[in-house]
Amino acid sequence: MKTQNRNFAAMIIALFVAFTLNFSTSAMANDDKNNSTIELKFIGTRQAQSIFQLNVANVETEEYAITFRDSYGNVLYADKLKGKNLTQKFLLNTDEIGDGTVKVEVRSRKTNKTETFTINRSHRFVEETTVSRAK
Numbered sequence: 686m687k688t689q690n691r692n693f694a695a696m697i698i699a700l701f702v703a704f705t706l707n708f709s710t711s712a713m714a715n716d717d718k719n720n721s722t723i724e725l726k727f728i729g730t731r732q733a734q735s736i737f738q739l740n741v742a743n744v745e746t747e748e749y750a751i752t753f754r755d756s757y758g759n760v761l762y763a764d765k766l767k768g769k770n771l772t773q774k775f776l777l778n779t780d781e782i783g784d785g786t787v788k789v790e791v792r793s794r795k796t797n798k799t800e801t802f803t804i805n806r807s808h809r810f811v812e813e814t815t816v817s818r819a820k
Contacts, residue, residue, distance in 0.1 A: 722741060722742040722743055723739070723740070723741050723742075723791050723800045724739070724740045724741075724742075725737055725738070725739050725740075725789055725791075725802045726738055726740075727804075728774070731776065733779065734776050734777060734778060734779055735776070735777040735779060735804075735806070736774060736775070736776055736777070737774070737775045737777060737789075737804070738772065738773070738774050738775075739751065739771070739772070739773045739774075739775065739789075739791065740771070740772050741766070741770070741771040741772075741791070742770055743769060743770065743771075744769070745769065746767065746768055746769050747767070747768075747769075747793060747794070747795050748765060748766070748767040748793075748794040748795065749765065749766045749767070749771070749791055749792065749793055749794065750763070750764075750765050750790075750791075750792045750794060751763065751764050751765070751766060751773075751789070751790070751791050752789070752790045752792075753775070753777075753787055753788075753789050754787065754788045754789075754790070755782050755785055755786075755787055756782075756785040756786045756787075761778075761782070761787065762775070765794075777804070779806065782806065785806070786803055786804060786805050786806070787803070787804040787806075788801060788802070788803055788804075789801070789802040789803075789804065790802075
């Protein structure tokens, strides 16, 4: 009886170790998109205009070309930024684009690598009606 308990316990421990190694190995796989040092995020609105913040985390000084294009390919804004760990805020004039899309391209001049972001805008009007019992 004691031998069966020991064998059962050893088998449980072996299965636990096998599952632990199996799942920890697959969790260490890296995706290239998660290693990006460039981030564009929506941070709010001001006077009904959208504000976006561009963050570029780099160790050494580098130059980047930033271009905002509408859905027809027209350039809305273009600029060059140079430095380490760049942060730049952009106010997007929503009257120019309406509910269309805007593509933002951030290109490294040194490596010629391009990151592209898409900004989609849409309006929704929600009407809520509640009924409550009067006491």
